[in-house]
Amino acid sequence: MTEKIYKNIDTACLRAGYEPGNGEANLPPITQSTTFTYESTDQVAELFNLNDPGFFYTRLGNPTVDALEQRVAALDGGVGAVATGSGQAANLLAIVNIAKAGEHIVALNNIYGGTFNLANKIIKDFGIDSTFVSVNNFDELEEAIKDNTKLIIGESLANPKADVLDIEKYAEIAHKHNIPLILDNTLATPALLRPIEHGCDIVTYSSSKYLDGHAAAMGGIIVDSGNFDWSRGDYEQLTKPDESYHGLVFTDHFGNSAYAARLRTVGLRDLGTIQSPVNAFLTLLGLDTLALRMERHSKNALEVAEFLENSDYVESVSYPFLKSSQSYDLANKYLKGGSGVLSFCIKGDRDSATRFIESLELIRLAVHVADARSLALHPASSTHRQLSDENLNEVGIFPNLIRLSIGIENSEDIIADIKQALEKACGDR
Structure with a gap:
């Protein structure tokens, strides 16, 4: 060292x-x-x-x-x-x-x-x-x-x-x-x-x-x-x-x-x-900018999580610094911020999740996470595809679950993109 x-x-x-x-x-x-x-x-x-x-x-x-x-x-x-x-x-x-x-x-x-x-x-x-x-x-x-x-x-x-x-x-x-x-x-x-x-x-x-x-x-x-x-x-x-x-x-x-x-x-x-x-x-x-980036990732992700939690098109949201999270107390004990990764279950099925991701304009569909730019992915058909249906259910990776990696763009722009994609995916419900 x-x-x-x-x-x-x-x-x-x-x-x-x-x-x-x-x-x-x-x-x-x-x-x-x-x-x-x-x-x-x-x-x-x-x-x-x-x-x-x-x-x-x-x-x-x-x-x-x-x-x-x-x-x-x-x-x-x-x-x-x-x-x-x-x-x-x-x-x-x-x-x-x-x-x-x-x-x-x-x-x-x-x-x-x-x-x-x-x-x-x-x-x-x-x-x-x-x-x-x-x-x-x-x-x-x-x-x-x-x-x-x-x-x-x-x-x-x-x-x-x-x-x-x-x-x-x-x-x-x-x-x-x-x-x-x-x-x-x-x-x-x-x-x-x-x-x-x-x-x-x-x-x-x-x-x-x-x-x-x-x-x-x-x-x-x-x-x-x-x-x-x-x-x-x-x-x-x-x-x-x-x-x-x-x-x-x-x-x-x-x-x-x-x-x-x-x-x-x-x-x-x-x-x-x-x-x-x-x-x-x-x-x-x-690494030069790691501390600065993680502060911004965490701030943006919490704002997005709070928006999603109040959306009529969303079933549930997983982010540790939401007060409703099972991890909230542990997050406050161990973490200085919640990082930029969160997941949510859209109201609907796999097709609803697909429509949401494909309706995004600012946020990109990419098999990656933790980028300076905001990204979206469907874990059940990508990062967790190796797991059986039983394994997926055990760890809560459901067909309608979407992973977001929130970047360091302006949070208003990120939320506006999510809002319009949710309306396109679920607006007829």
Whole structure:
């Protein structure tokens, strides 16, 4: 993590992770190179033996990507971070870094559809079993944890229904069973919520979303809190000799950053899920304005949610800072703002939802979320299409549910567009 500690996150968004020297570039430069040159074989050997820090091949580390990693680690209050090629890659590595065939994980059933499929099918093909539990149902969580459970994974603020997780309670239960809590903080970002401060052990991001903020760069990030004691559980990947590094023990060699070190030196080395220097540079540019953008996203989204809640064409609205929301108390406990994502059920059926989306003029139909521009999507036929009808009903992804990602345009223009689209979709009812 960067040596300088910035008291306010607004400043850290601009300054953490990179400090130019005299006559150096004010922005972290794009180091568009796969390889780095050294003068002696001993130097390279020490790099490969993990005894010296440095860059020797971009698959394991790159100066531009390193600046991004350091900045996000600083924003979240972690001991280190590892950037990946996508948010899905981040969640995959976060799991397989400590779970292997014959072991088990617990996942929240309201996670993003791609992550649901990852936990429900892909890692099962790797031999890792999974159990899904309802959000904030702690009795169900306790019953799901087994002797071979290696982690609990969920989202701090869920996509698309914006349920808020009771992080402290989940952390308490996880730590009672000597397992870590891993949370995807993509929608909240560290500008609105720092999960590590509430007991979370590992934080993941799709940096393609709000961290970039402009739909320009694919990427993911994993942040290691450095707080979990891996010796308390059965985590032999970190606590026993690694033959591929001549018997090195990660917890002995790297101390409280052992998890992040193994992510890089084994996960990135062997699976190759790296982030490109150009994408890291674009994400760093996005981070400059993260705190400002999240404030505006949150303000606009609350205004839209309140408008929808009072519309005769709307059945229900999900947004954490609505006083009617089941998440309202938790939102006030954990969040500085509700972020820009909300969902609502239009009065009618799937066809009504389709007519609404196709009637929008300012808001764009796009398979994305957390953009500076407002976007709309029908989750049941897109982001959550991998789920069965039973799974969709369990997590409340109904045929008439619409997800809105509210941007930073003027809120009057956004609401006017929603109003006219609702009238076209439902005006004859």
